[in-house]
Amino acid sequence: MPPQAVQQALSVALISLFATAMLTFALLLAVPGLGLVSAGFEILSAYATVGLTGGATAMAGAAGHLVLILAMYLGRLGPLALGFALLTEKKVRVEHPRAEILMG
Numbered sequence: 617m618p619p620q621a622v623q624q625a626l627s628v629a630l631i632s633l634f635a636t637a638m639l640t641f642a643l644l645l646a647v648p649g650l651g652l653v654s655a656g657f658e659i660l661s662a663y664a665t666v667g668l669t670g671g672a673t674a675m676a677g678a679a680g681h682l683v684l685i686l687a688m689y690l691g692r693l694g695p696l697a698l699g700f701a702l703l704t705e706k707k708v709r710v711e712h713p714r715a716e717i718l719m720g
Contacts, residue, residue: 624703628695635694636663639687646679647672658684663691 636659643655654672661668662684673684 628698631698632663632691632695635690636660636687639663639683639690643676643680643683643687646683647676650675659687662687665692 636656640652640655640659643659644650644652647655650672654670657668657670658672658676660666665688673681676684
């Protein structure tokens with residue numbers, strides 16, 4: 617494997633890990649009384665768009681549902697968009713004009 621592909625995969629994985637950690641803590645703040653394992657399961661399930669729930673979704677209020685919706689949206693579009701952004705090479709589209717100038 618080329619080292620660039622490994623670096624891109626690692627960066628997508630680390631950004632996804634950071635996003636799920638932040639979303640888990642946001643869900644813990646939004647739903648009082650929810651355990652860390654339950655919140656982590658709900659966020660990882662939503663982020664991966666699996667469709668499983670441990671029952672915490674039903675007891676979550678509007679704020680908890682918004683966090684879960686955000687997790688689903690970021691999980692679907694975030695790594696995909698980031699992966700495409702990292703995989704595509706940026707081509708320079710600006711060219712300076714050239715001209716043949718007759719002198720003398």
